[in-house]
Amino acid sequence: MKSRHRLLPYLLLLPALVMELLIHIVPMAVGIFMSFKQLTQFFIRDWSAAPWIALNNYRIAVDFSAPIGKSLLNSFWVTCSFTLLAVAFSWLLGVAAAIFMQEPFWGRGVLRAVFLVPYALPVYAAVITWSFMFQRDTGLVNHVLHDQLHLVSEKPFWLIGDNAFVSLIIVHVWKTWPFAFLTVMAGLQNVPRELYEAAAMDGASVWQQIREITMPALRPVNQVLVLVLFLWTFNDFNTPYILFGKGAPEAADLISIHIYQSSFVTWNFGSGSAMSVLLLLFLLLVTGVYLVATARWRDADA
Amino acid sequence: MPKPVSPMAPSATFVWVRRIFLVALTIFTLAPVLVMASSSLKPLQDVQGPFRWIPSSLTVRPYIDIWSTVPLWDYFVNSLIVSLSATVLSVVIAIFAAYGVSRYRFVGRKIFTVSVLSTQMLPGILFLLPLFLLFVSIGNSTGVALHGSRLGLILTYLTFSLPFSIWMLVGYFESIPRELDEAAAVDGCGPLRTLLQIVVPAAVPGIIAVSVYAFMTAWGEVLFASVITNDRSRTLAIGLQGYATQYDVYWNQVMAASLVVSVPVVAGFLLLQRYLVAGLTAGAIK
Numbered sequence: 001m002k003s004r005h006r007l008l009p010y011l012l013l014l015p016a017l018v019m020e021l022l023i024h025i026v027p028m029a030v031g032i033f034m035s036f037k038q039l040t041q042f043f044i045r046d047w048s049a050a051p052w053i054a055l056n057n058y059r060i061a062v063d064f065s066a067p068i069g070k071s072l073l074n075s076f077w078v079t080c081s082f083t084l085l086a087v088a089f090s091w092l093l094g095v096a097a098a099i100f101m102q103e104p105f106w107g108r109g110v111l112r113a114v115f116l117v118p119y120a121l122p123v124y125a126a127v128i129t130w131s132f133m134f135q136r137d138t139g140l141v142n143h144v145l146h147d148q149l150h151l152v153s154e155k156p157f158w159l160i161g162d163n164a165f166v167s168l169i170i171v172h173v174w175k176t177w178p179f180a181f182l183t184v185m186a187g188l189q190n191v192p193r194e195l196y197e198a199a200a201m202d203g204a205s206v207w208q209q210i211r212e213i214t215m216p217a218l219r220p221v222n223q224v225l226v227l228v229l230f231l232w233t234f235n236d237f238n239t240p241y242i243l244f245g246k247g248a249p250e251a252a253d254l255i256s257i258h259i260y261q262s263s264f265v266t267w268n269f270g271s272g273s274a275m276s277v278l279l280l281l282f283l284l285l286v287t288g289v290y291l292v293a294t295a296r297w298r299d300a301d302a
Numbered sequence: 303m304p305k306p307v308s309p310m311a312p313s314a315t316f317v318w319v320r321r322i323f324l325v326a327l328t329i330f331t332l333a334p335v336l337v338m339a340s341s342s343l344k345p346l347q348d349v350q351g352p353f354r355w356i357p358s359s360l361t362v363r364p365y366i367d368i369w370s371t372v373p374l375w376d377y378f379v380n381s382l383i384v385s386l387s388a389t390v391l392s393v394v395i396a397i398f399a400a401y402g403v404s405r406y407r408f409v410g411r412k413i414f415t416v417s418v419l420s421t422q423m424l425p426g427i428l429f430l431l432p433l434f435l436l437f438v439s440i441g442n443s444t445g446v447a448l449h450g451s452r453l454g455l456i457l458t459y460l461t462f463s464l465p466f467s468i469w470m471l472v473g474y475f476e477s478i479p480r481e482l483d484e485a486a487a488v489d490g491c492g493p494l495r496t497l498l499q500i501v502v503p504a505a506v507p508g509i510i511a512v513s514v515y516a517f518m519t520a521w522g523e524v525l526f527a528s529v530i531t532n533d534r535s536r537t538l539a540i541g542l543q544g545y546a547t548q549y550d551v552y553w554n555q556v557m558a559a560s561l562v563v564s565v566p567v568v569a570g571f572l573l574l575q576r577y578l579v580a581g582l583t584a585g586a587i588k
Contacts, residue, residue, distance in 0.1 A: 031429060
């Protein structure tokens with residue numbers, strides 16, 4: 001009876017462990033192994049037979065004077081600036097909306113449901129609609145900008161060229177800010193009312209209450225939220241893939257699309273794996289630094 | 303949850319800033335939904351010409367044609383089977399794991415939680431290629447078709463929501479008083495009966511929250527669906543791209559189909575969203 005109880009927690013975890021091993025851990029190990037091989041389409045049937053080329057895939061990936069390295073570096077910078085802007089806007093909109101909706105007002109319940117719609121809509125349906133809105137000749141965006149507001153003299157392209165970067169951020173922010181809203185809204189429920197009442201008694205304005213009470217109280221929530229937003233945004237594949245199809249314009253060539261292309265379009269799995277491993281190392285580094293800086297690691301085992 | 307009452311009348315500036323901000327945000331949020339709804343009722347020449355707010359004539363034709371232009375029903379069934387199975391499996395597995403983590407102290411407990419959580423940060427693209435090759439080799443050597451089948455997708459998707467579900471349920475289970483467990487033990491309940499009869503019923507809102515999350519994750523996934531499925535197992539995520547032919551995009555049909563596949567999910571989510579907020583408050587954010 002006693003030994004059964006000692007085994008019980010492990011038995012409870014077993015299904016989760018098996019699935020994590022099968023889908024995440026083993027493939028990741030295989031991926032690292034593959035990154036040392038010259039794995040092209042000729043070896044897909046028997047990938048263990050691909051020749052071992054040690055660090056060659058990595059050397060090619062980080063040779064920034066050659067075309068492959070150059071385009072990888074470009075895509076890295078595109079991803080970094082995209083992530084920075086998209087996370088900043090999503091976070092701002094989410095926090096502002098949650099704070100503005102902390103106090104009851106007429107229509108608050110309906111508005112809350114409306115704001116959650118982008119989060120609930122299936123990604124592909126939403127992003128396909130955006131791509132329709134961004135069409136040069138038939139889209140809503142150019143109709144409003146050019147035909148109705150006369151803000152531009154020539155209808156711009158939104159899905160090719162440099163503007164694609166802007167479109168990508170708009171769509172990503174549209175899709176992501178409700179998650180920030182939802183999280184901050186949940187976090188706000190833990191802020192004690194007495195703090196606001198005491199501040200109001202002392203004559204603090206609403207803005208001062210937000211700055212002095214709400215924002216500090218949201219700090220732990222924000223620390224987790226920003227990290228999650230960062231990881232999601234940096235790894236986002238769905239938005240560019242559906243918005244641009246298989247060939248993203250250079251200005252919006254996110255790293256996940258870039259690796260997908262070099263793996264499944266040009267069929268070079270070895271080089272794709274090496275790029276994935278580099279990406280993982282970068283994410284580990286950033287996350288590690290962030291966790292140490294915010295000292296949230298203590299809560300990871302809560 | 304007590305509804306907060308305003309501690310002081312907000313200033314007029316605050317009310318105006320709030321009003322303008324919320325109106326602008328509502329327009330931004332709803333624009334695609336309005337485009338989707340109105341374009342789905344337009345004849346083809348309307349969506350192929352310059353954008354117009356008012357359709358030249360209203361038609362439900364796109365809603366009829368979507369089912370024959372691409373095998374939408376098959377995709378729908380595939381998505382439903384895959385998402386529901388992945389949700390049920392993921393939630394059951396998460397309940398067991400979360401119970402183990404929240405109620406027992408054992409060697410490896412911390413390592414387990416930290417490592418499961420950290421899989422959440424892995425870029426999908428990193429294990430997509432190996433998983434694809436692994437599924438192909440498993441199929442070649444054992445005959446179990448994971449690549450190209452619904453099974454492969456189900457197994458893959460259930461792990462996507464697993465880390466977050468375990469994390470959230472651990473938080474939820476820990477908010478359930480131990481005394482309930484102990485009372486059950488005194489009455490002679492074993493651990494599994496305690497879990498099923500005490501902990502699970504008390505955690506229903508958390509379990510609903512996690513199920514909603516798991517279902518939406520599976521229903522919306524694109525990357526793995528684009529690689530692991532074939533013609534027969536294709537999900538809506540990939541199937542919807544079929545309305546674009548080499549020459550034409552049937553935008554009115556694309557919009558109609560998008561609306562059709564969105565309505566059930568959005569309606570379900572909006573009905574259950576308060577559980578998600580409550581679940582986040584109790585489980586994920588402390």
